[in-house]
Amino acid sequence: MPTTPATAIPEAATHGSYLGSATLDLTATAHSLAQAATVALIVTGVAAFYLLTCAVWPFGKCRHCKGVGKFKSPFGNAFRHCGRCDGSGLRVRFGRKVIGYYRRTRSLGDNSTSKADKK
Template sequence: MLSRAATAIPHAATHRSYLGSDPSAAATLTATIHTAGQVATVLLIVTIVVAFYLFTCLVWPFGKCRRCKGVGKFKSPFGRAYRHCGRCQGSGLRVRLGRHVINHMRAVRGAGQNSTSKGDK
């Protein structure tokens, strides 16, 4: 004769009946939780990378000119004469994309602070 031992775990907790009779509901809930966690992790990483890039653009606003590779001039085919790069005007530098974003944010903020409609004084 087989005897059943009494357990302290209720039947509902072992068979996930709180999610319904469909066992795929538990898998769907688990997948949704994992997906939300992964999305949050990716967003956090992207936010940190963008913040770091903007910080580097704040400290080092210029990069090498892509056309002349930072030299500022081009040599003639025979190597005796040179001309200045038309893109960077001979400086060899360009303003980085992140610095353009920072400059735009500063201009928008400055325009809001310098508005003439600050109230009736």
């Protein structure tokens, strides 16, 4: 009865060439860089699309009152205005706040072409 080891070790794993494994590592690195670049491009595109939609539609529904602007009392038919949106039912989106911050920061900068010469 022939005896064989319980776990066979593949010959390719024990006798691989160093150059072949280095080429494999460079290929894997190139693939991971390409994937990272693709993910970065997709994230940039999504962020640009979100900022564009925030520029066109700056308001969203209030999350507290779900866009209604008022709350019904538990007893009867009385209503009260939402404290977060002051009864409008709207809130300013985060992207619109970012756009406003960028505009304010840019307008506060010193632009020599639009201002009179300083002495």
